[in-house]
Amino acid sequence: MKNGSIEVKVGNIIIGGNNPVVIQSMTNTDTLDTAATVEQTVRLVEQGCQMVRITAADISQAENLYNIKNELIKCNINVPLVADIHFNPKAAEISASVVEKIRINPGNYVDRKWNPDYTEKDYEDILNKAKDNIFPLIDICKKHGTAVRIGVNHGSLSERILFKYGNTPLAMAESAMEFLRMFNEMDFHKIVVSMKASDVPVMYRANKILVDKMQKENMYYPLHLGVTEAGNGQEARIKSICGIAPLLLQGIGDTIRVSLTEKPENEIPIAKQIADIEKNNDIYYIGKTALDLLEGTIKTLPTEDDENMTALKKINTPFEKNKTPFHENKTAFYFNREILQSLGLKRYKAEFVACPSCGRTKYDIETALAKVKSACSHLKGLKIAVMGCIVNGPGEMADADYGYIGAGNNTVNLYRGKNLILSHVDETKAIDELIGLIKQDGNWEEPSAN
Ligand code: SF4
Missing domain, CATH: 3.20.20.20 (Dihydropteroate synthase-like)
Known part of the structure; x- marks a missing residue:
């Protein structure tokens, strides 16, 4: 209602x-x-x-x-x-x-x-x-x-x-x-x-x-x-x-x-599935769980990497709409990790902030985001913004640790926090420059072989 x-x-x-x-x-x-x-x-x-x-x-x-x-x-x-x-x-x-x-x-x-x-x-x-x-x-x-x-x-x-x-x-x-x-x-x-x-x-x-x-x-x-x-x-x-x-x-x-x-x-x-939340078990589970975490009705969620699974039964109780037994359902653990990461309660991987792009975007942001994610996803705890334009991008990249922003003419501006560090870097070199910046700050780790 x-x-x-x-x-x-x-x-x-x-x-x-x-x-x-x-x-x-x-x-x-x-x-x-x-x-x-x-x-x-x-x-x-x-x-x-x-x-x-x-x-x-x-x-x-x-x-x-x-x-x-x-x-x-x-x-x-x-x-x-x-x-x-x-x-x-x-x-x-x-x-x-x-x-x-x-x-x-x-x-x-x-x-x-x-x-x-x-x-x-x-x-x-x-x-x-x-x-x-x-x-x-x-x-x-x-x-x-x-x-x-x-x-x-x-x-x-x-x-x-x-x-x-x-x-x-x-x-x-x-x-x-x-x-x-x-x-x-x-x-x-x-x-x-x-x-x-x-x-x-x-x-x-x-x-x-x-x-x-x-x-x-x-x-x-x-x-x-x-x-x-x-x-x-x-x-x-x-x-x-x-x-x-x-x-x-x-x-x-x-x-x-x-x-x-x-x-x-x-x-x-x-968007249609979210609007029809009552008819979609997965959306309902994620939404209701997020609501309970946001309101403090529940404090934490089990994930696959938790040793103590005894909390599962209690956590299942409020979600009687979803008939799936979560302790047998790997998807629920995946959802739980993503919900906790989305709410900023735990960090399992780097977080990416990326604008949806619009008529102001001056580069191929989908490709740029894919490249940045591929290079940096393993950097647990870092927040990296990939934005479409230098007019609104810097202001709207939230409190990201690093920003990768389309500057026009196949170039990228790189930010450390709110500070512009390198401007108009050729797009072909921008990922290496971003990694270099992260290394300079001591925040880089090599990806694991697995
Ligand atoms: S940051 Fe720029 S390109 Fe991205 S959505 Fe906002 S105005 Fe559009």
Whole structure:
């Protein structure tokens, strides 16, 4: 049972209320390449994607949404489109008159400059400046019936929010509340909100705090759920389940996106399974287990490498929905290890943070991620980010120990933590340079022969 969100109509789709969870994804083509973006959108819709987001990084990309929309109509595709805006208020205003929904990030919509001496007055001044940008946009959205997603990302919180609340789940919720209050001031309610992070507990807590804060201020906006930069393969799918499913099990969440560093079409089957959690034993097991660990109802899980298996019976008890006897099921142990790794409770291997790529990506991120994983997976305890662009990548690579970021023209920038160490390294040499950096820090181990 959903927990009472209002309905928000986005084109022919309704998000929220008691409606089924809406599945969405995002293209990773160049938005100026109309044919490629239309083709990918069609493939997404054929898989069951109900809403498609497209990057609108600048005015020319925002304007081209019009051509994309027209071409889709010619193909009889009536899927609602969402423009993804980061820094450019003008691109937001143009997009809002073309597509059914726009996504703005409160973290980078107004202030980007770091001021170490913020005062309460500075904070108020910046908020007022934000209103100067937001109010004209709201007028356009009202005129065209466009919905807005206030999309907070843990990796790109505004400096004013970091100044006031630190880099915390509370800061994420406050970042959304700031904008929600502005929209409410203008009596605009066609809003969906998201709190995304690559760290599952941060994403989970931010959503819980936001729901609580909204309810206290009589707001019931639908929530868009997702674990961002989850990476690829089975581990990214399990990480996404660990973040999204515990919230869905509590009636929180109205639309979801599973972000994978793979073809966007690959996101849809797993997203559908998560949305249908009650019908899928494996998803239910992972989601319920993650929920119990996040809420502290259980403290640990047995894994194949645990000597003491006596805890198994107790741990089986809450999962009566799953009829499989876990002590005979190797898959359960595999799931347990992945759940613990996803929640940051144990480290069995290196953790990879990788963005799903988008129209801003300037290199083949799927190949880059495969190469980095192949070289570094055995480095238990390290967190390595592989990101698609140098504009948002460095900010959004969470607290990774190392960053491998596409810099354009077949080159890569390498980071140690937040610090840029090598820029524009030829892609053919970038893995060796990354290994060299890890060796310099004494963090390298040779892979075992097994
Ligand atoms: S970090 Fe990745 S997903 Fe984010 S804007 Fe850059 S390329 Fe796109």
